[in-house]
Amino acid sequence: MLASTIVYAGIILAVAGLALVIRPLPRLGIATRLRASLVMVVGIALVVIGLLAPARESRASRPTTQLDQFTPRWQFREIHTIRVAVPPERVFAAIKDVRADEISLFRALTWIRRGGQPLPESILNAGDREPLIDVALRGGFVRLAEDAPRELVIGTAVHIPPGARDTLTPQLFVRPPAGYALAAMNFLVTADGPNASIVTTETRIFANGRSASRRFATYWRVIYPGSAIIRRMWLRAIRQRAMRQP
Structure with a gap:
């Protein structure tokens, strides 16, 4: 189910972003906490989109x-x-x-x-x-x-x-x-x-x-x-x- 996939992809991104805020990893292209925060925000946004997407009949x-x-x-x-x-x-x-x-x-x-x-x-x-x-x-x-x-x-x-x-x-x-x-x-x-x-x-x-x-x-x-x-x-x-x- 696409909406559920979006929700869990967002959760993974949000958790990964939080971990990178604590410890940035330059080799992943996330060298600063700001970039890590953006990853976390994108993840949270995906969760919200997945949960609130309208259901089609x-x-x-x-x-x-x-x-x-x-x-x-x-x-x-x-x-x-x-x-x-x-x-x-x-x-x-x-x-x-x-x-x-x-x-x-x-x-x-x-x-x-x-x-x-x-x-x-x-x-x-x-x-x-x-x-x-x-x-x-x-x-x-x-x-x-x-x-x-x-x-x-x-x-x-x-x-x-x-x-x-x-x-x-x-x-x-x-x-x-x-x-x-x-x-x-x-x-x-x-x-x-x-x-x-x-x-x-x-x-x-x-x-x-x-x-x-x-x-x-x-x-x-x-x-x-x-x-x-x-x-x-x-x-x-x-x-x-x-x-x-x-």
């Missing part, structure tokens, strides 16, 4: 999945894919059965995401005895669609306006009320020959209103790299479990 041109039905529009999106050398039925079972402790870096990244705070059981504070999907569905997510062995879609509210009392239901995702930001994530399994599958996970967030979009854009651009790592590791854990299961 996209739309599914032709609905082909259940995710398209529930989130046909979005401003924020990530998508990851992996090939698994087992049939779709076994992959779909693994998607529903994989636990948090099977996903590399999951605990570390979710601990960072929640700021190290102890939280009730949820996808950000999952145990290691139950499937992660089940934990998510008890901890703020709803099942939007399940079409075994092809697609599973779950969703949650990532921003609710003050005073709102709407119940989180699949219908809410089809027509999000003003001020809401709703996230939907799917796992889509397609056959790749007689004994292999392609697994895709896609996350879409639609924020209904400028204020909701601005609020979530700042958050998304900061957490995106960690979110992308979690999704990739999640897919790898699904592949490993699917290949172990009989």
Whole structure:
């Protein structure tokens, strides 16, 4: 995601500029603290630009999945894919059965995401005895669609306006009320020959209103790299479990 890349490039420049203010390095062309300060200022400017850049809305041109039905529009999106050398039925079972402790870096990244705070059981504070999907569905997510062995879609509210009392239901995702930001994530399994599958996970967030979009854009651009790592590791854990299961 370009905006997130700009944010983290700015952070790196700002930190490097601060270090060069403390100790200029002539061999890098930064011989004075003034030049180092300029590097730091450019870095800070990039962070601000990346965080405040407006989010553009996209739309599914032709609905082909259940995710398209529930989130046909979005401003924020990530998508990851992996090939698994087992049939779709076994992959779909693994998607529903994989636990948090099977996903590399999951605990570390979710601990960072929640700021190290102890939280009730949820996808950000999952145990290691139950499937992660089940934990998510008890901890703020709803099942939007399940079409075994092809697609599973779950969703949650990532921003609710003050005073709102709407119940989180699949219908809410089809027509999000003003001020809401709703996230939907799917796992889509397609056959790749007689004994292999392609697994895709896609996350879409639609924020209904400028204020909701601005609020979530700042958050998304900061957490995106960690979110992308979690999704990739999640897919790898699904592949490993699917290949172990009989």
